Amino acid sequence: MRVVVQEEPFDFGREAQEFATGHSNMGAIVTFTGVVRDADQGGMDRMVIEHYPGMTQKALEKIAAEAVSRWDLGDVLVIHRHGELRQGDMIMMVATASRHRVNAFEAAEYLMDYLKSRAPFWKKEYTADGAEWVAAKDEDEDALSRW
Amino acid sequence: MRVVVQEEPFDFGREAQEFATGHSNMGAIVTFTGVVRDADQGGMDRMVIEHYPGMTQKALEKIAAEAVSRWDLGDVLVIHRHGELRQGDMIMMVATASRHRVNAFEAAEYLMDYLKSRAPFWKKEYTADGAEWVAAKDEDEDALSRW
């Protein structure tokens, strides 16, 4: 299990390759990558992600450990950036390794649902019209009830 | 949309990176990678995947096109190998790009469910005791009823 919180970009291709080749007898590898897209109202210049340094790493590790135990994963990787990002930049990734594809998929979805609503990150979008904090979506909170 | 059927290994890291960075305004990228693991009875030496050359490419393209239209994907990638593989080798990958994570996940699961049971590949496992065709699992057939 590896959990990384950093400001710097990460190399998705290298991380994905290393994760996928590093596990003996895990038949199924799932990755999810979140990429900065335009604001819903359009015209986004940049995004800044604030986080809670003392809590972030611990919160992510707790979520990852829960996924490993629930789905009996061979491994899990979480990388989440903070700071300033531009359209097309990768915000975060998760990866799961399991013997079976259903477990790998479900665990990755679980990680994403919890990262969305339970990890202390806050996104602010900057457009020509000013800056706005991204509002949490009811559907993201609702997604947790699945687990 | 790109669908590739080949005997050669593919570079998962490079494919994942290119796919994830190649799409404007797609916030969610999911990949699935299937890796050769040991036979259920253990002791696997190698696996050989037979396919139906005239049909494979068309069948995969049809499955991929259906996923793109159902989930309004920005793109989809399918790579599937045939021929001889060893433990730890990557058999195949799919990748999906969508504006939203739920669509990217569901489409990837759909692709996998259909690749399992509707694409003309057959796996044979070789162990010290002999060779055995991998039996299709009822649960894989049942998985299709979800869609």
Added chain:
Amino acid sequence: MDVLYFAWVRERIGIPKEKVETGAATVMALVEELKAREERYEVAFSDLSALRVAVDQELTDFDAPLEGVREVAFFPPMTGG
């Protein structure tokens, strides 16, 4: 018409492909003709629930008509992915 066999169907029949002259109206009629030929066909086609069929490279079922068809393929349930 070309008739193709894959995986253990190919192994039981002993060849990957053959040309078959037939007036069979459906896949099922073709199967009956083949079974009548030789025991290896009888064995390969003994349990149709364990078989799948593609006609002109599209999955279909054993009731499918063969008129105008150029290629029929028999194989076990697929195990891709």
Added chain:
Amino acid sequence: MDVLYFAWVRERIGIPKEKVETGAATVMALVEELKAREERYEVAFSDLSALRVAVDQELTDFDAPLEGVREVAFFPPMTGG
């Protein structure tokens, strides 16, 4: 005790962090003390349903006790991922 603010809570209160001397028994009692201080707190804490709280870096709720606590953080619903 350290009190931390993030995102628009931080912006409304105007500082990311402050030391607070308090005998408040719960998070809610602390919130009431802060609201009584100055309007910027009153504004930031006006709708608690739009706020989340962590005590010693664990998510909790406004009923949580503060005895022995070293750090309380207030912030809006998280938007990670």
